Amino acid sequence: MSGLVQTARREEKQKTDAHPHDEGSARDHRDLHDCFATGCSGDTAKSEFEKLDAKEFEVVYEVTGSGVKTVMFEEGTKGEIFSESVDDPKLPWKKTLTMKGIATAPNVSLILGEKGGRADCVISINGTEAKRATAKSEFGTASCVAASPAGKSE
Structure with a gap:
């Protein structure tokens, strides 16, 4: 038992x-x-977020090809982003800048003219190609948007 x-x-x-x-x-x-x-006890989480959000990264916008009428791109950091445009850019066109912030999304786009053509826009972040797009024909468009690498811990 x-x-x-x-x-x-x-x-x-x-x-x-x-x-x-x-x-x-x-x-x-x-x-x-x-x-x-x-x-x-968010001091730890908050400080980790702030550390990641403060990370700077290099962005290179490039446009190559022919027939580009306008290039539009954004620059700035952490909520202070503003748009710029370049009409009738001399190709190849390139812009290098420093950005920071988890929510910052580098982007560049292009519009071809009425005679058309073929052109690529490219975004490189910290030396690595992050996005590429191609436009072709009359008034063709291409747009590249890349994610911020700031949210990735090292």
């Missing part, structure tokens, strides 16, 4: 022990979610 009693006691104990999917675990997940949502 003692073997049966021990088995019964062990089964009862297993029922009362916390399980990863029980209410305690769910409560822990809710607490963690609330922590992230409200910034609890």
Whole structure:
């Protein structure tokens, strides 16, 4: 009989022990979610975000080909982005700048003229091609938008 009693006691104990999917675990997940949502002891999370958001990166916009009427691009950092345009650019056209911020999305686009042509726009970030697009025919367009590398930790 003692073997049966021990088995019964062990089964009862297993029922009362916390399980990863029980209410305690769910409560822990809710607490963690609330922590992230409200910034609890957020000094660590906030400082990590600020560190990543402050990372600078080099952006090179390039346009090559023929028939380009207008090149449009953005520059600036962290919410202070502004658009620029160049009409009848001398090709190949290139612009190098420094940007920063997780939400900064480098972009360049082009419009071909009424006689058409074929042209590429390219964005390189920190020396690596990030995006390329091609425009062709009359009034053709191409647009490149790249993601900021600032959100990637090293």
